[in-house]
Amino acid sequence: MKLTAEEEAMRARECGEAAQWAIEHQIKVGDYLGARDFVPVTQAHIMADTESLGLAGVEWLERLARLPAQARRVRIPTITDPRGTDFAAAHRLKQQPWMLELERRAIAALEALGVLMTNTCINYQTIMAPVAGEHVAYGDTGVVIYCNSVCGARSNFEGGPSALAAALTARTPRYGYHLEERRQATLVVNVGFTPRELNEWGALGGIVGRLAGDYWQVPALVGIERVPSSDEMKHFGAALASYGSVALFHMAGITPEARRLDDVLAPGRSVPSYDIGETEIRAFEKSYAASIDAVDVVVFSAPQLSLVEMLQVAGLLEGRQARIPLLVVTSPQVKGDADRMELTARIEAAGGTVLAGMCFYQSYAREMAEANGWKRLATNSAKLTNIIGGYGYQPALMSMQACIDAACNGGRIP
Amino acid sequence: MSGAIFLAAAGMGAKARGQALVAKDGFSARYDLDRVRGIFSRPDHKLVGESYVGRVLVLDAAKGGVATAWMLHEMKARGVMPAALVLNAVNPIMVQGAALADFTMLSGFDLDITQAISNGALVEVDPTGERPFIRVARLSA
Numbered sequence: 001m002k003l004t005a006e007e008e009a010m011r012a013r014e015c016g017e018a019a020q021w022a023i024e025h026q027i028k029v030g031d032y033l034g035a036r037d038f039v040p041v042t043q044a045h046i047m048a049d050t051e052s053l054g055l056a057g058v059e060w061l062e063r064l065a066r067l068p069a070q071a072r073r074v075r076i077p078t079i080t081d082p083r084g085t086d087f088a089a090a091h092r093l094k095q096q097p098w099m100l101e102l103e104r105r106a107i108a109a110l111e112a113l114g115v116l117m118t119n120t121c122i123n124y125q126t127i128m129a130p131v132a133g134e135h136v137a138y139g140d141t142g143v144v145i146y147c148n149s150v151c152g153a154r155s156n157f158e159g160g161p162s163a164l165a166a167a168l169t170a171r172t173p174r175y176g177y178h179l180e181e182r183r184q185a186t187l188v189v190n191v192g193f194t195p196r197e198l199n200e201w202g203a204l205g206g207i208v209g210r211l212a213g214d215y216w217q218v219p220a221l222v223g224i225e226r227v228p229s230s231d232e233m234k235h236f237g238a239a240l241a242s243y244g245s246v247a248l249f250h251m252a253g254i255t256p257e258a259r260r261l262d263d264v265l266a267p268g269r270s271v272p273s274y275d276i277g278e279t280e281i282r283a284f285e286k287s288y289a290a291s292i293d294a295v296d297v298v299v300f301s302a303p304q305l306s307l308v309e310m311l312q313v314a315g316l317l318e319g320r321q322a323r324i325p326l327l328v329v330t331s332p333q334v335k336g337d338a339d340r341m342e343l344t345a346r347i348e349a350a351g352g353t354v355l356a357g358m359c360f361y362q363s364y365a366r367e368m369a370e371a372n373g374w375k376r377l378a379t380n381s382a383k384l385t386n387i388i389g390g391y392g393y394q395p396a397l398m399s400m401q402a403c404i405d406a407a408c409n410g411g412r413i414p
Numbered sequence: 415m416s417g418a419i420f421l422a423a424a425g426m427g428a429k430a431r432g433q434a435l436v437a438k439d440g441f442s443a444r445y446d447l448d449r450v451r452g453i454f455s456r457p458d459h460k461l462v463g464e465s466y467v468g469r470v471l472v473l474d475a476a477k478g479g480v481a482t483a484w485m486l487h488e489m490k491a492r493g494v495m496p497a498a499l500v501l502n503a504v505n506p507i508m509v510q511g512a513a514l515a516d517f518t519m520l521s522g523f524d525l526d527i528t529q530a531i532s533n534g535a536l537v538e539v540d541p542t543g544e545r546p547f548i549r550v551a552r553l554s555a
Binding site for chain 2 (some may be wrong): 032047051054060139162215241361362386
């Protein structure tokens with residue numbers, strides 16, 4: 001990679017030990033992926049829950065945190081993805097003291113580096129959405145795909161170590177979706193059914209993700225009949241990123257880089273085309289729920305709920321009572337508003353549990369299953385449906401309404 | 415075929431050797447693995463129930479979320495990890511994770527590597543030269 005004088009200085013440890021580690025890490029990654037140079041970034045978002053970090057990762061962060069203050073601080077605004085617990089509710093989830101202790105150590109280390117502990121995967125709805133053309137270094141695949149596609153920002157998937165490296169150097173290797181030519185569509189999907197419910201948007205994302213298949217594919221959707229809401233885009237993008245490892249999509253006439261389909265098709269290049277209709281979406285949903293007639297727990301999470309989703313949950317629970325655990329997971333920012341507007345109180349009065357600053361699958365999901373006797377799980381998140389099977393759960397993908405009906409019917413699915 | 419060499423577009427880490435565990439399926443440390451027991455655990459993964467410890471994983475594409483970037487490091491610290499990862503296609507997360515963990519990885523072939531390597535073959539992985547490669551040392555380990 002071609003380095004500037006400042007980058008050479010970082011490499012020579014003139015900017016401190018943390019920046020030296022960071023630039024060396026970035027050069028390794030950039031060389032592997034064919035980056036020619038670095039691009040400055042304005043924000044970083046770090047995924048660093050302790051289930052992923054493990055003890056080894058926490059100790060690694062603590063080594064950085066013990067460096068002198070001037071040798072360890074991040075250079076740009078740096079925020080965090082959800083943590084592995086909500087300390088206020090950990091006992092209700094039967095999380096173990098060792099999990100909480102590891103979380104406290106990771107938080108202390110990240111704070112010592114100057115990281116803002118926002119603990120959210122919906123920063124584009126709650127903190128500071130990037131603007132079109134802004135180069136950023138975001139972790140969490142759902143954050144990256146939303147900000148690339150809906151906001152028109154430029155980011156690759158930056159895992160925790162690489163997002164931290166970008167925070168410490170204020171730059172990232174210029175490859176992938178920082179390059180204009182990489183942002184062209186590589187497949188076209190003709191959509192014959194515009195989803196109505198969030199789980200249907202997730203199902204559409206899952207189907208397109210399976211078709212796309214890998215990180216370097218950019219689907220362009222044609223035929224979406226209305227402008228989706230932020231929450232609909234959130235569920236669609238999160239599922240697309242989860243099932244396909246995809247970081248960027250276009251919707252013709254809707255997303256900013258594809259006012260027309262031709263805007264994202266390279267001239268003279270032919271790309272494969274696929275059709276998806278309601279039949280495929282129903283089949284996708286059925287593939288998860290067909291063998292389950294009851295669930296042990298209902299989870300709204302992945303991504304964290306917006307204030308509008310919190311309002312919807314509270315409305316659907318009005319006058320009813322959940323008879324199995326009903327977990328409603330949101331960001332610390334939304335939680336404050338939900339408390340103030342009494343949405344939290346309404347949900348909890350109906351038997352739900354509102355959790356903040358965590359995400360269900362990043363919170364020792366396997367251990368929670370064993371401690372609570374949870375095996376069968378209902379959710380309206382296709383992303384969660386995709387992930388949670390690996391933790392030993394049997395998931396059912398259903399609408400928010402159907403999930404709440406199941407919770408209030410003692411877990412039975414009609 | 416024993417002795418066959420397949421060149422990769424990119425590689426990192428040290429030389430590695432082990433029995434190949436092959437499937438035309440993806441790889442994500444968070445979605446697919448029980449990292450405590452060292453087995454594939456996602457029910458619809460083609461290698462579900464198989465131990466990956468010490469094996470050279472030959473798979474199609476990197477999948478899933480960003481957690482793998484930390485998890486390879488954590489798996490290595492506990493010694494419950496594959497010997498190497500060989501993929502048709504990587505995503506940045508896999509590269510970032512391998513860079514942090516100093517883990518052996520190859521990717522990018524001019525054929526489908528999951529069709530070229532037989533499950534159970536003894537293979538050598540060398541990412542250290544100008545052209546990284548995987549070589550079949552013996553058809554069955």
